[in-house]
Amino acid sequence: MAKIQTPRPVRGTQDMLGGTPDNMADRFSHVVSTFDRVRKLYGFRRAEVPVFEATAVFARSLGESTDVVSKEMYSFEDRGGDSLTLRPEFTAGLARAYITEGWQQYAPVRLATHGPLFRYERPQKGRYRQFHQIDAEIIGAAEPLADVELLCFADHLLRELGVNEGVTLTLNTLGDAQSRDAWRDALVAHFEGHRDQLSEDSLDRLGRNPLRILDSKDAGDQAVVANAPGIDAYLSDEAAAFFEKVTDGLKAAGVAWQRNDRLVRGLDYYRHTAFEFITDRLGAQGTVLGGGRYDGLIENMGGLATPAVGWAAGIERLAMLLDETGVQPIDVVIALEDDALLSTALSGLRALREQGLSAELVASGSPRKRYDKAAKIPAGALVSLSVRDGAPHLGVRGEGVIPAQAESVLKPLL
C-alpha cells in the first residue's frame, strides 16, 4: 500500500498550541483579551467585518500602485465570476461598512476589531501570509483630539501588555493634501538630482511611490535621504497647527514620543498624523503598531467626505514581545492508581470543577506509573486515588490552599 502523503501546511500559515514552551496560542489570546479589555476603557465598540470583500474595496482604497494591491492580495473569482479578495488590512473593509451599513449615524464612531488578514508575501520573522491584527479606528472625527485619544489607547495597551519597555512611539505628520503634495514634489526633485546615487529599487520607487525611498535600508540611499528635505518646511499653517495640537495632547496625557520627520506610511490614503510604535527586538520587522489619519479614504470609496484616524497592530508581533509565556498551571491533577476507583475519580473531577477548580485526570497506561506521570504536570495539588487494605485511599500533596480545598471536595466521595 502506498504511503499516504500528509498535506503540508500552506506556506506562511501557522499552527499554535497552548501549554508548550513558547506557548504562542496563549500569548496570542492574552493579546486579544487585553485589547478587548482596554478598548472598553476608551469607549470603542466592537465591530466585525467580513474576511473577504469585493476586490475593488481594497484595490481602490489602498492605491493601485502599492505592492499590497499589485502583488500581495489573495484574490480569486467566485462561482458567480465576481472578483473577491481576502482582506489584506482592516481599514478598507471598515470604511466600506461605514458607508454601506449606515454607520454614519453613529459618527463619530469608535471601532475596535481583530482577526486574520492575508498577504501573499515571503514569510519571515514576525511576518506571515495569514497574520492577525488588532485594530482601532475613529471615523467621523476631524479634530486632533481623536488622534490623541487613539494614541493614548495604543500606549495604554502596550503598557498593559508589559511591552512598552523597548517600544517607542515615533510620530510624524504628512500634512494636509497640499502640504503632502508640496513635500512630495520637493522630494522628487531632490532624488532626481541624485539619481546616480540611488539604488535600483529606489529608482523604481521614484516613479511609483517616492516617499518610500525615505525608509530604504540601502546604505547609498540613506546618504541621499539624510539630505532630503523634511516635511516641516512644506506644512501649511493649518497642518502645522493640527500637528501641534496632537503633540500638545500627547504631552498632557503623558505619552512619550519621538519625532521622525522621515516617517511615511506605506498606504496612499494617509494624511496628517502618521505614527509607528517600533522595537528592535523583532529582527527586520520593527513596527509593532502603526497607523495614522486617512481623511480622504471614505470619499475615495464613494462616501461623503469623512475624516478618520486609526491604527493596527500585529498580534503575533505583540505576542512575541510578551515576557511571560503565561502557562497556566492546572489546580488539581488526579492520579488514578486503581481502575476500580474510576467512577470515584470522574465524580471527583465534576465536583472539583463545579467548585471552580480546574482539574484533570491521569488514568491511562500502567497504574503504577500514573503517579509519576501526574507529578510531572504542573499543578496546585497532586491527588492520588488508590486502594489500600481493600479500602479507597486519598492522598493529597501540594503547596498553598488548593490541596486542602481539593481534599474537602473529594473526601466525601470516597
Add this chain to the structure above:
RNA sequence: GCGAUCGUAGCUCAGUUGGUUAGAGCGCUGGUUUGUGGUACCAGAGGUCGGGGGUUCGAACCCCCUCGAUCGCCCCA
C-alpha cells in the same frame, strides 16, 4: 520575485579526514521497587538521514537538481 543559511527518531540534537548493523536526551509503551511515592533502574517500539540523480569499492558526510524551513531584500503589522 531575489539572496543567505539549514533539513538525521514524535521533539531537541550528536554523528571524526567518506568506512561494518546511524546514536543520545526528552517523550511514548512495557517491566523493576510490595511502596505514602514527584528526581531511580531495565527493556522495547519508533529513522525512505527531506526527495531525486551523480561521484566512489563504499555516501548522513562530496557534487548537481528539486522540495521545504528559517532569516534577510522588496513591501509591510
